[in-house]
Amino acid sequence: MTVALEVSGLVKRFGGLVATNDLSFSLKEGESLGLIGPNGAGKTTVFSQIMGELRQNSGTIKLFGQEISAQSTPQRIRAGVSRTYQIPRPFGDMNVAENIRVGLMPDNIWRMIVSPPDTERERELALSVGFAEADLERLPSELAMGDLRKLEMARTMATAPRVMLLDEVFAGLTVGEIAQISDLIQSMRKDGMTFLIVSHDLPALEPLIDRAIAIERGTMIAEGTFSEVMNDKAVQASYPGSA
Amino acid sequence: MGLRWFHYVLWGGLIAGMFLLPQVVSNGTMRTMIFANYLAIFAISWDVLSGRTGYVSFGHPFLIGIGAYTTAILTKRFDVPVEISIPIAVVCTMIAGLLVLLPALRIRGSYFALVTLAFMELLYQLVQVIRPDLTGGTRGMSGIQTLTRGASNGYYLSTALMLSVAVSMWLLMKTRLGTALAAIGMNEESVRGSGLSSTRLKAFAFLTSAFIAGLGGAFYVHYLGSLAPRALFDINFLFTIIVAALLGGTSTIVGPMIGAFFMTFLLEYLRPVLPGAERYFVYGAIALLLYMYQPKGLVELVRTGVLRLRKGGVA
Numbered sequence: 267m268t269v270a271l272e273v274s275g276l277v278k279r280f281g282g283l284v285a286t287n288d289l290s291f292s293l294k295e296g297e298s299l300g301l302i303g304p305n306g307a308g309k310t311t312v313f314s315q316i317m318g319e320l321r322q323n324s325g326t327i328k329l330f331g332q333e334i335s336a337q338s339t340p341q342r343i344r345a346g347v348s349r350t351y352q353i354p355r356p357f358g359d360m361n362v363a364e365n366i367r368v369g370l371m372p373d374n375i376w377r378m379i380v381s382p383p384d385t386e387r388e389r390e391l392a393l394s395v396g397f398a399e400a401d402l403e404r405l406p407s408e409l410a411m412g413d414l415r416k417l418e419m420a421r422t423m424a425t426a427p428r429v430m431l432l433d434e435v436f437a438g439l440t441v442g443e444i445a446q447i448s449d450l451i452q453s454m455r456k457d458g459m460t461f462l463i464v465s466h467d468l469p470a471l472e473p474l475i476d477r478a479i480a481i482e483r484g485t486m487i488a489e490g491t492f493s494e495v496m497n498d499k500a501v502q503a504s505y506p507g508s509a
Numbered sequence: 510m511g512l513r514w515f516h517y518v519l520w521g522g523l524i525a526g527m528f529l530l531p532q533v534v535s536n537g538t539m540r541t542m543i544f545a546n547y548l549a550i551f552a553i554s555w556d557v558l559s560g561r562t563g564y565v566s567f568g569h570p571f572l573i574g575i576g577a578y579t580t581a582i583l584t585k586r587f588d589v590p591v592e593i594s595i596p597i598a599v600v601c602t603m604i605a606g607l608l609v610l611l612p613a614l615r616i617r618g619s620y621f622a623l624v625t626l627a628f629m630e631l632l633y634q635l636v637q638v639i640r641p642d643l644t645g646g647t648r649g650m651s652g653i654q655t656l657t658r659g660a661s662n663g664y665y666l667s668t669a670l671m672l673s674v675a676v677s678m679w680l681l682m683k684t685r686l687g688t689a690l691a692a693i694g695m696n697e698e699s700v701r702g703s704g705l706s707s708t709r710l711k712a713f714a715f716l717t718s719a720f721i722a723g724l725g726g727a728f729y730v731h732y733l734g735s736l737a738p739r740a741l742f743d744i745n746f747l748f749t750i751i752v753a754a755l756l757g758g759t760s761t762i763v764g765p766m767i768g769a770f771f772m773t774f775l776l777e778y779l780r781p782v783l784p785g786a787e788r789y790f791v792y793g794a795i796a797l798l799l800y801m802y803q804p805k806g807l808v809e810l811v812r813t814g815v816l817r818l819r820k821g822g823v824a
Contacts, residue, residue, distance in 0.1 A: 317702075343704035355702070357695040360688070368692050369703045371685055375713055378686040425704045 268330065270295040270429050270460040271316070271347065276325035278311055278484070285311045286322065287484040293429065295330075298451075298461040300471050300478035300492065304504050308484040309464045310352060313431050316462075317349050318342050329429065340373055348427035352434040354414040356406035356421075363388045363402040365417055369424030391420045396446045412443035419450065429460040436467040444470050468496070480504070512683065520676060527668050536660040543660070543732065545773035546667035550674050550725035552753040552765035557678060558718035559751075560759030561687070562711060563694030564613050568625030569750055570742050571632050572609070572719050576602040576726030578636060581653045581736050582643050591654060591731060599723040606719025613711055617697075633742035649737040656731045663732055670728055671766070674721055679762040681717075690714055691760055745789070752796050758806025767807050 271293040278286040285308045293299050301309050314320040316327055318339040327335050334342050357365050366388045371378055392402055395416040406414060415435060422430060432451070436444050444467070451461065451474050465471040471478075471492075478495040480488040488498035495501055531539055551573060559565045579598035583589040589597075612624040636644040644650070657663045681687060689710055692700045700707045730736050740746065749772060757768025772792060779788040803810050 319698075338706070339701045340704045340706045343702070348704070349702070351702070355696050355699040357692045357699060359695055360692070364688060367685065367688060368700065368705070371689055371703070371705060373705050373709075375686060375709065378689060379681065379684045381685075383685055383688075421699075421703060 268295040269293070269328075270297070270330060271462065272326075272328040272331075273312075273316065274326045274328075276312070276315060276327070277323045278308075278315055278320060279323050285484050286315065286325075289325070289481065289484065289486055291479050291486070291489070293460055293462060295428075295460055296455070296458045297477075298455055298463065298475045300475035300495075301462060301464045301481065302468065302471070302478055302495065302501075303481040306483075307481045307504070309481065310433055311484070312481075313349055313433055313462075313464065316342075316347065316431060343425050343427070344373060346426075346428035347431065348422045348425045348429075349431035350415070350418045350422050350433055350435060352437065354406075354411075354418045356409075356414060356417055358406055361403050361405055362392055362397060362409075362417055362420075365406070366391050366420050366424050369421035387424075391424055395420045395423070395450055411438040412440060412446075415439060415443070415447065419447070423454075427459075429462070430454075432461060432463045432465075434464055434466065436465055436470050448474060520679075524672055524676075527672065528665070531661045531664055539660040539664040541773060541777045542770075543663050543667045545770045546664075546671040547725055547729045547732070548749065548753055548773055549671050549766045549769035550721060550729075551750045552757070552769045553674055553678055553762055554718045554721035554725060555750050556754045556759055556762065556765045557682075557690075557721065558714050560754055560761075560765070561682070561690040561694055562714050563697075564617055564711070564714075565622045566609070566625045566718075567622045567747060567751075568609060568628040569722060570747050571625070571629040572602050572605055572722035573726035573729070574629075574632050574636070574738075574741050575605040576723030577730040577736055577741065578644060579723075580727040581650050581730050584654050584731075585650060585652065586643055591656065595724075595727045595731075598727040599720060602723025602726065603716050603719045606715045606722075607712070609719075610712055610715040613715070614708060629742055629747070633738055636738050644738075645736065647738065649735065649739075651735040653730055653734050653736065655734045656728070667728070667732065670724070674724070675762055675766055678717075678721070682760075682762055686710075686713070694760070752792070756796055756799060756806055758808030761806070761808050764806050764808040771807065 269292050273292065274290045276286050276289040277284070289312065291299070301312065303309055311320060315322045318337060322335065326333055329342070329345050329347055332345065334345055337345065357368060363385065367383050370384060370387060389402065397413070397416060401413070406417065409417065435447055439447065448470060455461065461474070463471060463474060475492060477490060478492050479486055480495050480498065480501045482504040487500040487504065488495045530542070551569065555566060555569050576598045579601045580591065580594040583594035583597060584591055609625055609628060613621055616624065637647050657666050689700065689705060693707055693710055697707050700710070753768035753772045754765040755768070756771060757766065758764025775792055776788055779791055783791065799806065
């Protein structure tokens with residue numbers, strides 16, 4: 267099976283702090299990998315390096331065999347990797363449909379001008395993440411946290427990714443909303459989407475992943491199935507109060 | 510965001526009304542409207558950049574000045590015909606627009622605004638000391654070729670120019686490009702996170718804004734027939750442009766037009782009552798009140814008014 271994402275020897279330092287320490291892992295196409303670790307372990311920093319929002323000090327990142335380290339964030343997104351953010355970042359004065367529209371846009375000014383928005387696709391994406399028809403006109407300020415996460419998912423899906431990075435996708439959601447987002451991820455997995463998922467909600471994460479890696483202070487401390495990783499002594503020690 | 514039938518009706522009515530106006534108003538009013546037209550062009554130019562993308566420019570007179578000086582020098586000193594000097598002026602202004610873009614690649618907010626202010630000040634100093642034989646130095650230039658004679662011809666030309674700029678920008682901003690530029694103003698990181706090159710979009714906004722500023726600056730100087738650096742690079746001129754855009758409603762194109770006419774006529778009608786600089790207190794107070802109670806400007810006031818009327822009608 268094709269390797270979708272391959273991270274090798276990734277190192278990121280902030281002054282004297284090593285945020286990512288020689289991290290290597292890979293994801294096969296259609297696989298779902300959980301990235302777990304306590305607060306401050308460096309999970310989001312890994313996401314930011316994969317997306318090019320932070321540049322690594324050393325190491326390589328390959329997407330479907332192609333080295334992407336030198337590419338900008340928009341170029342990486344066009345290459346097929348996209349992410350959601352821990353804190354949703356909607357366009358405040360745009361309604362749900364318009365927010366999704368930005369994700370659907372071609373990165374080409376001429377085509378932005380001459381071709382009209384694909385309102386049917388905007389609607390499809392919004393409904394697929396659980397919005398109702400009436401929500402399309404709503405502004406982000408009128409949405410609850412669960413809806414904002416759905417909007418973030420829809421805008422990320424709009425960029426037509428082949429690999430999706432989900433950062434704390436369940437944070438601040440109700441039980442019902444978690445179930446809704448989980449169903450969406452499961453249905454996308456069936457369609458062959460590749461996922462790298464960060465979540466503190468481990469019970470919700472477990473059914474969504476094929477295997478997991480655990481990091482602490484930027485260093486990988488365990489790798490394997492979810493239960494293997496969770497039973498690892500180093501992982502248990504890294505979660506305060508879990509021993 | 511799509512075009513509706515009433516958009517065509519409103520624009521059609523406005524265009525027809527403006528071109529029929531010289532039949533019913535005095536020459537004095539027409540002259541005031543000429544100034545309002547040029548202020549509207551400058552305010553639209555500012556709005557395309559700052560109103561949309563949130564990169565607040567305090568240096569718009571820099572761009573207007575490049576356009577005005579280029580065509581004035583070419584026509585007066587080198588006898589270049591205006592058909593050639595104006596396009597050259599516009600191209601030079603667009604190149605200057607790219608210069609203003611450079612700091613925007615690294616900074617935004619108040620720092621960007623201050624850098625653009627420095628551009629304006631720099632040009633003000635440069636035109637006084639570098640080749641004053643060409644620029645006219647501190648005294649500026651007079652006897653620059655004018656394009657029209659008489660108030661009505663000047664009015665028709667400025668109106669045609671303003672409406673062409675306004676309609677084309679309004680149509681452009683109705684496309685997905687307008688949405689993308691507005692998205693930059695709301696959250697630039699999310700624009701990049703949606704796979705769009707924010708640098709390319711900003712470059713387009715800066716070039717378009719500079720194109721309009723250069724065009725307006727060039728035609729304006731050929732209307733006035735003179736060029737005074739102290740008036741052009743004046744902080745009051747800068748604030749008049751910005752206040753016109755904010756007062757009408759930014760990111761709307763129509764708002765800066767309304768704001769420009771409101772401001773020009775307000776200042777003109779206050780002139781007999783308050784002949785001095787006190788007039789600026791009045792418009793300052795109006796602007797302040799509006800920003801406090803309706804920061805989205807006059808356009809938003811009208812829009813909410815129409816919505817209320819509709820709701821009232823339904824109920």
